[in-house]
Every structure is written in structure tokens, then in C-alpha cells.
Amino acid sequence: MNVIKCEACGYENSSGTAICNNCGKPLDKDNNTNLLNMRYDGRAIRSKTRNTSIVDKIWNFFSSIKVGVSLIAIALIASAIGTIFPQSPYIPSTVEPAVHYRDQYGIFGQIYYQLGFHELYSSWWYMILIALIGISIFIVSLDRGIPLYKALKNQNPKRHINFLKRQKLFGYYSQYSPKDYDTLKANLKKHRYKIYEKDGHILAEKGRFSRWGPYVNHTGLIIFLIGTLLHFVPYMYVDEFIWVREGETEIIPGTGQKYYVENQDFIFETYGDDEEDAKFSEMLERQGTVVAKHYETKAIIYKDTSEGVIGSEPTLEEVTRGSAIVNEPIKFDGFALYQSKYQLNEFQSMSFKLHETDDPEEQSLLEFTVDFADPERVYTFDNGFKIEINKYYPDYVLDDDGTPRSQTNYPRNPAFVFFVYPPGEEEPEVSFIGIRQNLDPSQSNQYRIGLTGIDVRDVSGLNLKKDLTLPVLGLGAFIFMIGVIQGMYWQHRRIWIHPENGTLYIASHTNKNWFGMNKEVEKIMQNTNFEMLEDQENKVTKDK
Amino acid sequence: MEDLLFWSSVLLYAAFVLYFISTVLFAATIKDKRHEKKFTKLHLLALSTTIIGFLTQLSYFITRWIASGHAPVSNMFEFVTFFSMMLVLAFVILYFIYRIEMLGLFALPVTLVIIGYASVFPQEISPLVPSLKSHWLYIHVTTVALGEAILAVSFVAGIIYLIKQISQERLTGRNFLLEVIIYSIFSAIGFAVISWGFTLADYSATFELEVDEQQVEMEYTLPAIIGPYNGTLITENKMDGIIPAPEWLHGVEASKKLNTLVWSLLVGLVLYGITLLILKKRVAKAIQPLLNKANPELLDEVCYRAVAIGFPVFTLGGLIFAAIWAQEAWNRYWGWDPKEVWALITWFFYAIFLHLRLTRGWHGEKSAWLAVVGFAIIMFNLIVVNLVLAGLHSYA
Numbered sequence: 001m002n003v004i005k006c007e008a009c010g011y012e013n014s015s016g017t018a019i020c021n022n023c024g025k026p027l028d029k030d031n032n033t034n035l036l037n038m039r040y041d042g043r044a045i046r047s048k049t050r051n052t053s054i055v056d057k058i059w060n061f062f063s064s065i066k067v068g069v070s071l072i073a074i075a076l077i078a079s080a081i082g083t084i085f086p087q088s089p090y091i092p093s094t095v096e097p098a099v100h101y102r103d104q105y106g107i108f109g110q111i112y113y114q115l116g117f118h119e120l121y122s123s124w125w126y127m128i129l130i131a132l133i134g135i136s137i138f139i140v141s142l143d144r145g146i147p148l149y150k151a152l153k154n155q156n157p158k159r160h161i162n163f164l165k166r167q168k169l170f171g172y173y174s175q176y177s178p179k180d181y182d183t184l185k186a187n188l189k190k191h192r193y194k195i196y197e198k199d200g201h202i203l204a205e206k207g208r209f210s211r212w213g214p215y216v217n218h219t220g221l222i223i224f225l226i227g228t229l230l231h232f233v234p235y236m237y238v239d240e241f242i243w244v245r246e247g248e249t250e251i252i253p254g255t256g257q258k259y260y261v262e263n264q265d266f267i268f269e270t271y272g273d274d275e276e277d278a279k280f281s282e283m284l285e286r287q288g289t290v291v292a293k294h295y296e297t298k299a300i301i302y303k304d305t306s307e308g309v310i311g312s313e314p315t316l317e318e319v320t321r322g323s324a325i326v327n328e329p330i331k332f333d334g335f336a337l338y339q340s341k342y343q344l345n346e347f348q349s350m351s352f353k354l355h356e357t358d359d360p361e362e363q364s365l366l367e368f369t370v371d372f373a374d375p376e377r378v379y380t381f382d383n384g385f386k387i388e389i390n391k392y393y394p395d396y397v398l399d400d401d402g403t404p405r406s407q408t409n410y411p412r413n414p415a416f417v418f419f420v421y422p423p424g425e426e427e428p429e430v431s432f433i434g435i436r437q438n439l440d441p442s443q444s445n446q447y448r449i450g451l452t453g454i455d456v457r458d459v460s461g462l463n464l465k466k467d468l469t470l471p472v473l474g475l476g477a478f479i480f481m482i483g484v485i486q487g488m489y490w491q492h493r494r495i496w497i498h499p500e501n502g503t504l505y506i507a508s509h510t511n512k513n514w515f516g517m518n519k520e521v522e523k524i525m526q527n528t529n530f531e532m533l534e535d536q537e538n539k540v541t542k543d544k
Numbered sequence: 545m546e547d548l549l550f551w552s553s554v555l556l557y558a559a560f561v562l563y564f565i566s567t568v569l570f571a572a573t574i575k576d577k578r579h580e581k582k583f584t585k586l587h588l589l590a591l592s593t594t595i596i597g598f599l600t601q602l603s604y605f606i607t608r609w610i611a612s613g614h615a616p617v618s619n620m621f622e623f624v625t626f627f628s629m630m631l632v633l634a635f636v637i638l639y640f641i642y643r644i645e646m647l648g649l650f651a652l653p654v655t656l657v658i659i660g661y662a663s664v665f666p667q668e669i670s671p672l673v674p675s676l677k678s679h680w681l682y683i684h685v686t687t688v689a690l691g692e693a694i695l696a697v698s699f700v701a702g703i704i705y706l707i708k709q710i711s712q713e714r715l716t717g718r719n720f721l722l723e724v725i726i727y728s729i730f731s732a733i734g735f736a737v738i739s740w741g742f743t744l745a746d747y748s749a750t751f752e753l754e755v756d757e758q759q760v761e762m763e764y765t766l767p768a769i770i771g772p773y774n775g776t777l778i779t780e781n782k783m784d785g786i787i788p789a790p791e792w793l794h795g796v797e798a799s800k801k802l803n804t805l806v807w808s809l810l811v812g813l814v815l816y817g818i819t820l821l822i823l824k825k826r827v828a829k830a831i832q833p834l835l836n837k838a839n840p841e842l843l844d845e846v847c848y849r850a851v852a853i854g855f856p857v858f859t860l861g862g863l864i865f866a867a868i869w870a871q872e873a874w875n876r877y878w879g880w881d882p883k884e885v886w887a888l889i890t891w892f893f894y895a896i897f898l899h900l901r902l903t904r905g906w907h908g909e910k911s912a913w914l915a916v917v918g919f920a921i922i923m924f925n926l927i928v929v930n931l932v933l934a935g936l937h938s939y940a
Contacts, residue, residue, distance in 0.1 A: 076892040083882040282668040326674040338875040488852045
């Protein structure tokens, strides 16, 4: 590999070096008076020196800031496109997405759907884009971070005079007393600078750690991105949903048949019930809708401890009990059970009685209850009556052509066709009974079935989550924050003092916040005869 | 309780007036040519009026918190006023670092416009739905507002830089763009003016239209320039829609929103036109001489520094705290809700800003333009995402 030999000190620098790694002499043309580019302290970086093999080319591609910025810009635009219409999880689940986007948003919606933008963020190309950003972050950090670390680790306090002359803040003083020099040094210490000395040359430095900020935050981001990938690893992530009716115990899916949940009670409160809600009356009135105030499921979690054969009765042992409230899940053995949805007043059972059609007193001949969870088909009675459920429509509707059917399997609008067999009769009387409906198709029934009561109960929609990726994500986010704060809220400031032939040269550099650097140099110069350093960047622009 | 709420709104008005006075005072410090580069009594007065204004607004915040029982950051009015308060705080912090009066002269009027904008939304206190009942509501929302406010200061510095640096000798593409930005600020004022005007006049016109094979009614509180598609006016003696909304414009109340936008742009145009007539030149050209003393290098520094300070705060509030709360409330830390996506877009954008700063040639004017775009994204997230792209965050 090529080396550049420093003319001043003879040190052999690897090619691509801009400032001698040993003495600090700028390695470009001697008569150049432009300000030095201080990036990575003039170290050679891999991406700027090698470009032959395919590995080099890939490396150079990803380590370019321009490429990184372009990738972020593409991700930005893509993300924005994803918000033009709602993503598929946010559209009603009852409609086909293809139909929904066409009906709701017309031709644009249709195109949007066709291009797969309704699931943009889980599309392969979006994920590849984010992965490319991740690779770019990783490579650029190695490419720049390592040379910078080496450069700052081995700083020579004694720098070549041209190095100082080409700093932004620079001054030289031919008449100075040793007292001034000492005061300056004391002031630097007072401002918490670390002093490195060599033959009367001084390097005063502070805040070097802020230079690691970008690399720390990039590490955090990479950890975070790895965390998001872990989602796809089995057992790291569980997301299941379950409806549990009040009073019932159900197996919790996603737990390997091990855990059960019992819904003891579902509580639902709305605003306006309490006196203290009076202050919200204006808003509630304007909106005119019921606003939920609080809902929770009181539940018991059981574990099946039977080690028995499949199909044997489970042995349930209570693990924990508590309330699943929005924002406060029930936690057990690494799982969290969240209050997610609810359905109020679902029909649990209906009670009926039988009486003679022309009995004005409607005196009950028999009573029976149909439990919707487990409806019996035939009900027989001691007095010889027999009632058979001929048809059961849990969610009754009448079709356009007049045929009855059930919309869903949930007992939302139950209706029945009953066969009533009076004692000794073979031919049944037919009755049709639903909510607010009681029909006698033959118009000649001797007996009539009457609805006496409806029992309702609430249903809790619970969401079971286990997410072992969370600690990884949290760690990534935490490291990112540390890195970004350390890089943004501190600066790396350096001051070089260079005595030569009775003249004292002073220069300073900071990686950001020149305003603060200027102020600090002013303070450090206090009580000395030194004048303030000159901002050579301004001078250059003024001269032009 | 009613009393407390009353005093709370009085305090907000008082803060508004105080900010107005501070703006005038900061203008006076710039006009004052006798004491250059000195912190005079006038400066002290301007600064202390601003701080008193801030404390007054803080009292509004606290009294309203006591009255409603929860931190007043839960609907559009409350969030936007809180954002304006954070903008003043961010300005004061940066003023203490850099002592640039010009920043106040621009940041405070922006604050006034934002408060005016906030006051258009329903101001009564509203109850919290279960998912909002969490300490993360305060932590997340307040940090986001502070972060965005600090980022907004970068916009303020950027716009001053642009007005100062861009040649106003003749109309160029760049100073045309600058006028467009100024015009959009006028439109925001226009929105507040027109909404207040017709609210005070109690304007209401109801339209009947068919949505999904159902007859629904839609109430317009502004005269309908853009009427609903296929709608019929059923209130008597009110203006019928001049132009019906295009058919492809779907979504609830889309035509109403478009109508409001058209009104704001028109009133903004009138206000801008009047200003042009008074000034007899482009607004930026008229402001430019006032910025003689401004140091462009320092403005560029502030523009960058505000992003450097605001970016970590925004990341913490807008992404990390947001994700923690989303995990608590909806058991997923990220759900690609439009508001979340736009927070991510904001973050992407400022990440680009910070990286471009490392590249040569992206200081100064280009940087200032980026700061303007960044603020536009923040405003987009605050206004358009809430009002147009409905989602989990579309309160108000």
C-alpha cells in the first residue's frame, strides 16, 4: 500500500491521510492557507482509500453520508405515502379491503390497494429499505469511528506550526511573559481542560467523549433494529385475542394449553354518572354520545398442573387474580393480559312459560330456560308436555325473499321455532318466538309460549401479549438516547499552544458550537496580555 | 370549579396580551440605535415582560389542571396552547444563550398566531377516555411539545436568516418562496379571524346529503364556498355551496374541511394583499432593513443549535415515551397510526438535517430552508394529521 512520508517528521502515513498522524503537519500543498478540514483529524478512512474489490465498492457505497441521507429521505417519502389512506388494520374488518378502498376512496383508493400501499409498512421493500439504513449505519460507524478513535487516542501535544495556522481560531503573540503563559495554563485548568504537555507545547482538551456520541447512538439504533427483527423469532412474541364471557373460564390461546382465565365480572362506567363529572357536562352535551370513563375485567388466572394425557380433565391452580384495566394489564409468568375490547349485555339465556292461548290470566303450565351457551334440544316435563327446539337462529334476520336466517353465530338477536307436544299428542303445535315477536303460523294453537325473562352478561375481549423483544428494544432506545445526548449537548474543544522562536502561537478547534468556543476562549484569555484569537473564517470571507 | 375555569381563561388572555407587548418591546430594542450590543433597561423590560407572560400562561395551565382534574394537554385546544407556551420557553432559553432580540421579534408573533389558532377549537374541559388515563399522557405530550417548540425556534432563526440573506433586489424564485411562507402565516391568522368572526355571528347552515345510502345532515359553521358533494341546503336564508366538493373527496366532513381551508387561504390572501398595499413592496423586502444588525453566522448557529438541542428531546417524547405508553395502553409499542408515522417522518427529517450539517455546503441558506421545511412537517402533523387523516390521535 502507498504511504505518504511526512516532510517535517518523516513519519509514514497511510495513503489518504490529510494531516500527519505524528506531527500534525497538513499533508497537502505547503502554500495552502485554507482552513484545515478537521474531520476525523485528517486520518485516512477506509472508504476514501480503497476502491478496487467488490467488497470495497459495497463498503464505500454504504459508508457515504450522501447514500445514508438518501436512504432516509426515501424512507421518509415512503412513510408519508402510507398515511394518505388508512392502513389495512384501521379499516373496518367486515369489508374486503379491495372493496373498501375502491368504495371509500375511488380510483385512487383502488390504485393504492393494487400497489399494496394499504400494507406498506410490512411490505418487503419497506423492510429492505429500513434494513439498508441499518447496514449503512453499521458500516459508516466502523468506517469513521475507528480512525477517529485512533486519531484522538494518540494525540501529539506538539503540533506542526502549519496545523495551528490553519485552524479557524488562531492568534500569535511575539511579546509574552512567562507569567502570561502560566496564567493561560491556570485558566485552562480552571475551565476543566485536560492539559497534555510536551516540550512546552500544550494540548488542552475537554469533552472528547462527545465525539463518541454518534457511534453510541448508532449502536443503540442497530440494537433496536435487531430487536425488531427478533419479533419474527418463534416464542419471542405472542399476540393472541380471546373473548371471555362473565362467569366463564377459558383456555388462553398462545400459552400451550397451560393457562386459563376466568372472567369474574366486567365493569363499565361512563361519564355523567357521577356528580364530579358535572364539569364535563358542556362537552358531553355537545357531543351527544356516551363517553366511556372506565372499564375493567376482574379475572382469575389459572394454571393447568395436570401432567396427564391429552384430553384428561385439567387441574386448575390459581396463579393470580386481579383487574385488567386499560393501561394496566394483569401480568403473570412473562405474559400480560390486556383489557382490549368489550361487548355489553350479550344474551346469556331466555326463560319461557307455557299457557293456554285463551287464558286471560296466562297461568303458567310449565317454565323452562334456554341457555345460549349450550341450548338443549328437547325439554320434557312431569305433566306430560314436551317442547322441542326445531330451529334456533342466534342472530335472526329475515332475508329479502322472506326466509329467516342467522347472520352470525352469536346470540345477538335470538329467535326460535318451538314444537310443543301436549300430553299424549304426536302432532306438535308450532310457535315462532324472537325478541318482540311471537307468531303462531297455524293461527290455531291451543297453547302459547310466552317470554318471561332474558339474562344478559358482558363479554370481555382480552389480549394476551408476550414480548421478549421489549428489553432489547428498550436497551437500544436507551443507548440511542445516551449517544444522542452525549453528542449533542457536549462539544469536543481543543486548544493548542505552540511556542516557537519567542513567539507563542495559539489555535483552537471545536466540533460544534463555535459561539460557545469563542466565549470560552475570551474567558481563558482574561488576566493575560493576549488578545482574542482571530476568527480566520470571517477573515477569509471578508478578504474575498 | 366554574370560577377556576373562568380565571384560567382570563390568565390565558392576559398571557396573550403580555406576549403582544413583549413583541413591541423587542421591536423597540432593535430600533434603538443608541445602545448597540448592550443589555439596556429596554432589553430587561422586554425579557421580563416575556417571562411574566410565560408565568401567566403557566398559571393558566395549572388552574385548568386543577379545574379539570387532569393535565390540560388532552385535546386540540389544550395541546396547541401548551405548544405555544413551550415555544416561549424555548425562545427564552435560547435568548439566554445567544441574546438575539430578533428571535423574540419573530418567535413571539408566531406564538400569538398559534394561540389564536388554538382558541378556535372547543375550549370546554373534556373527560378522558380510558386509554388516555395514564401518567404517560403528561410525560409524553409535554416532552413532545417541548421538543417540537425547540425545533420551531430553529425555524424562527432560519426564516430571519433567509429574510436577511436573500437578495430582495428583484423577484426571484427564492424570495417568491419566502413570500409564500409569509403568506401561509397570514393564512393561519386568516383561519383564526374567520373562525372567530362566524362563531361570534353564530353562523350555521345545515346541508342534507347521502352518505353510504343514508341521509345525513352536515352543519357548516362557515358560509359554504365549497358545498358538500350532492348536498342540499335545508337552512333558510343561508348561502348555498358555490362549488360542490369533488366527487373523489371522501371521508367524514371532507368538504367542510376543504371549505375551511379555502376560507383561510382567501382571508389570508386579503390580509396579505392589504399588507402589500400598505408596505408597497414585498413583505420580506420591507422586513429586511430591520435586520441590518443581525449576524447571519450567529443565526445559522442558532438554527443548527436549536435542532441539536431539540432533536434528543423530540426523540424522547415523540418516539420513546410514545412507544412506552402505546405499549401500556394498546399493548403494541408501534402501530403505524398516521400521527406516529408523521412523528417518525419528523424524526427522519431532522436526522437528515443533522447529517447534512456534516457535509460541506449545507450550512447557511440551505440549512435555513431545511429548518423551514422541518417546521412545516411539525405543523402538518399538528394540523393536517389531526384534522384530516383521522386516527387514534384525532381528538377535537
